[in-house]
Amino acid sequence: MWFTVHVENFENGALPLSGFVEDEEGAVIKRIDGFEGRIPANGEKNITFSYTVYGVGNHTFKVFLDNYDSKPNEYGAKNWEEVKVEVNPVNGTELQQAGFKCSDQRGMMVDYTPSSFRGLIIRNVQQPFLTPPSNLLGVMWMKVTVRYFARYRSLVGKSEEELEVPDEITVGGLIEILKERHPALKNEVFAEDDDLADVNVSRNGRYVRFDEVLRDGDVVAIFPPVSGG
Amino acid sequence: MLSERELERYDRQVMIFGREGQEKLKNSKVAVVGVGGLGSPVAYYLAAAGIGTLLLIDEQKPELSNLNRQILHWGEDLGRNPKPISAKWKLERFNSDVKIETFVGKLTAENIDEVLDGVDVIVDCLDNFATRFLLDDYAHRKRIPLVHGAVEGTFGQVTTVVPGLTKSLHEIFGVVKEKSGKFPIIGATAGVVGSIQVMEVLKLLTGIGEPLTNRLLIIDLAYNTFDVVELR
Numbered sequence: 001m002w003f004t005v006h007v008e009n010f011e012n013g014a015l016p017l018s019g020f021v022e023d024e025e026g027a028v029i030k031r032i033d034g035f036e037g038r039i040p041a042n043g044e045k046n047i048t049f050s051y052t053v054y055g056v057g058n059h060t061f062k063v064f065l066d067n068y069d070s071k072p073n074e075y076g077a078k079n080w081e082e083v084k085v086e087v088n089p090v091n092g093t094e095l096q097q098a099g100f101k102c103s104d105q106r107g108m109m110v111d112y113t114p115s116s117f118r119g120l121i122i123r124n125v126q127q128p129f130l131t132p133p134s135n136l137l138g139v140m141w142m143k144v145t146v147r148y149f150a151r152y153r154s155l156v157g158k159s160e161e162e163l164e165v166p167d168e169i170t171v172g173g174l175i176e177i178l179k180e181r182h183p184a185l186k187n188e189v190f191a192e193d194d195d196l197a198d199v200n201v202s203r204n205g206r207y208v209r210f211d212e213v214l215r216d217g218d219v220v221a222i223f224p225p226v227s228g229g
Numbered sequence: 230m231l232s233e234r235e236l237e238r239y240d241r242q243v244m245i246f247g248r249e250g251q252e253k254l255k256n257s258k259v260a261v262v263g264v265g266g267l268g269s270p271v272a273y274y275l276a277a278a279g280i281g282t283l284l285l286i287d288e289q290k291p292e293l294s295n296l297n298r299q300i301l302h303w304g305e306d307l308g309r310n311p312k313p314i315s316a317k318w319k320l321e322r323f324n325s326d327v328k329i330e331t332f333v334g335k336l337t338a339e340n341i342d343e344v345l346d347g348v349d350v351i352v353d354c355l356d357n358f359a360t361r362f363l364l365d366d367y368a369h370r371k372r373i374p375l376v377h378g379a380v381e382g383t384f385g386q387v388t389t390v391v392p393g394l395t396k397s398l399h400e401i402f403g404v405v406k407e408k409s410g411k412f413p414i415i416g417a418t419a420g421v422v423g424s425i426q427v428m429e430v431l432k433l434l435t436g437i438g439e440p441l442t443n444r445l446l447i448i449d450l451a452y453n454t455f456d457v458v459e460l461r
Contacts, residue, residue: 149447149456150384159452198406200445206459207401207445221458223447225402226381228412229267229356229419 002166003083005032005047005063009039019065021049032065140167142216146178149223155184165214171201172210174220200225231255235326239279250435251279255326257434258282260348262336262364264312265289266298266414267354267378270423273301275352276320278431282328283320284348285313288335298416336360341367350430353377354423358398358405365390365398374433378426382413383451385422388460389429389440396460401445418450 009015017037021030030049039045053059061083147160165177179186201208202221214220231251236243243251259280261272264287275283290311291302299312306315313331320329332344341363345351351368353375355361361377368375368390375390377398390398425446432440445458 149454150381150449153449153452159454200402200458202458205457206461221456223458225405226379226384226386227356227358227361227405228379228381228414229263229265229354 001053002048002050003030003061005065006044007039007047007065008044009042012041014041014043015039017065019063021061021063023051024060029061032063141165142167142214144174144214144217145219146174147219147221149221150226151224152185152222156182167216169214170210171203171208171212171214171220174214175199175201175210175222178222198224232326235279238324238326242278245437246431246435250437253434254279254431255281257349258284258347259430260284260286260345260351261354262286262351262360263354263356264299264301264316265295265354265356266380266416266419267423267426268312268352269299269301269316270420271352271354271378271426272316272320273323274424274427275430276324276327276329278427279324280327280430280434282330284330284332284345285316286332286334286336286344287312288333291315294411298414298419300416300420336363338363345371345373348373350433351375352426352430353379354426358402361398368392369397376426376429376433378422380414380418380422383415383418383449385418385425385448385450386445387422387425387429387441388445389433389442391433391440391442395443401460415450421448421450 003021005021007017015038016033017039018033019037020028020032022028029051032047036047063083141164143162143164145160145162148156148158153159163174163177163181165174169177200223201210201212202223203212203214204219205221231239231248235251235255236248239251246254257280259275259282261268261275261283264272264285268285268287272283272285288311290308291299291306293307295302296304296307301316301319302312303315303319309315310318311333313333317329317331320327334340334344336344345367351364351373353361353364355364364375367373369392372392374392375398376387377390378387379385388401389395428438429440432438441457443460445460447456447458448454
């Protein structure tokens with residue numbers, strides 16, 4: 001799967017960063033420093049890398065970042081953030097590795113918790129999809145059409161758009177991408193602690209749940225239930 | 230039996246329902262829960278169609294800001310007659326062959342069995358999901374069809390819940406976050422959605438056409454979009 005560490009710099013000078021991402025056993029799977037860790041003035045950057053996650057169950061990854069000033073950052077001096085990755089079997093079958101391929105593939109659920117730092121915001125945005133082992137197979141992309149209804153249409157400013165998204169993405173994963181793509185949706189529709197309960201989704205005209213896996217060419221519609229009378 | 234007067238009154242729709250269908254409407258009792266933006270056109274058209282008994286339920290009195298959409302309530306009713314009474318007065322003068330029953334009060338888990346006793350179809354014209362889920366539970370316990378409608382701004386949605394055949398409102402909408410405070414609404418939006426709800430009731434009672442069972446109609450009148458989503 002692919003991880004993206006999204007960093008933003010609100011200062012008028014470039015910020016050097018130093019840090020790393022570690023897995024649940026504390027092993028460093030990615031270092032962030034040097035040119036890659038440098039954020040231009042008033043700029044932002046996505047630092048993306050791929051890592052193969054093995055094993056059905058929950059996996060936790062942590063990103064540690066500091067801006068070299070050795071001072072505590074805001075919000076309780078916390079300078080790390082974690083993301084949980086859940087690998088699920090499909091139809092009750094365990095993933096079975098055969099050569100470089102898996103017998104089954106499936107999306108994953110992710111926690112999405114942005115947090116603020118002094119001078120920069122670090123959000124461990126992850127591309128919420130999983131094609132194990134993706135770094136061997138290569139990431140496949142597909143096209144889906146997203147249709148917006150009612151209030152969503154007004155917020156996004158158009159009725160539909162075609163998006164290129166990672167193969168095998170779930171409805172929940174797509175929603176995460178839409179939130180990134182359209183901040184208006186994130187701010188006005190999905191609150192910080194929103195568990196997506198207030199969003200209804202259809203895939204090719206059928207009502208679906210958030211764990212539904214999408215296919216190339218799908219038409220996904222999102223609509224908010226209205227409640228007035 | 231339909232009187233000569235009724236046969237003449239309903240002549241144009243007996244061409245669709247037949248005398249038998251019109252008799253079914255006359256022998257039916259339909260509850261309109263919420264007599265506001267949706268409830269006004271719903272009660273009005275159900276009375277026009279010759280439903281035998283209408284039960285109107287609401288606990289509020291009309292306010293001035295209701296009148297852009299709640300067309301059964303007039304200036305003279307403001308702050309005086311509770312909505313079911315206000316509506317009853319007009320509907321009885323509109324069609325004296327329809328019996329109008331009223332319940333002025335809020336539906337609760339305690340009173341719902343008594344209030345809705347003997348109803349053949351429930352029309353959801355409410356403005357909150359808490360009471361909708363109460364109706365949903367009752368409909369499933371008593372196995373009575375429930376026609377759901379809701380509006381906001383230029384948007385609306387309609388689906389017909391038939392216990393045993395379709396998903397429940399709980400299953401369709403899950404945990405809906407209630408928006409507190411006033412929401413924007415245009416009267417004509419409620420008119421369109423309410424009219425569609427009435428068509429659902431007439432289809433359920435007479436058997437013509439196909440109701441929106443296991444399907445959710447989503448409309449946006451700002452852009453004239455009508456979409457039907459399969460709920461199965």
